Amino acid sequence: MPENDGDYSVRWNLLKGYFSRKIPNGERVSKSRQNRRERGLWQSRFWAHLIEGQTDLNRHIDYIHWNPVKHGYVKQVIDWPYSSFHRYLKQGIYTGDWGSHEKYDIKGIE
Numbered sequence: 001m002p003e004n005d006g007d008y009s010v011r012w013n014l015l016k017g018y019f020s021r022k023i024p025n026g027e028r029v030s031k032s033r034q035n036r037r038e039r040g041l042w043q044s045r046f047w048a049h050l051i052e053g054q055t056d057l058n059r060h061i062d063y064i065h066w067n068p069v070k071h072g073y074v075k076q077v078i079d080w081p082y083s084s085f086h087r088y089l090k091q092g093i094y095t096g097d098w099g100s101h102e103k104y105d106i107k108g109i110e
Helices: 006-023 031-035 054-070 085-088
Strands: none
Touching: 054 085
């Protein structure tokens, strides 16, 4: 955010619009999203959340990394090529089997 500019709604609206116009058409979009002129990538809403310490940050990062599995795009976190998970993996923060059903109780991540 530019200094002295706290208008998150306008910034997110601009970011979403710019990004959405740059990706090719063709993704599956529900009828309700079509009616609202939304692309399949973005949720129509957002909320600001102040991260309250390392544990809170870790939970949010885990949530983001788990989402492609949760929504059925891949079977394992490591299989999603667009994830920052791979950077964390290289840094030794995660192991390659993080989030697999066999090794972890993943209910706490959702």
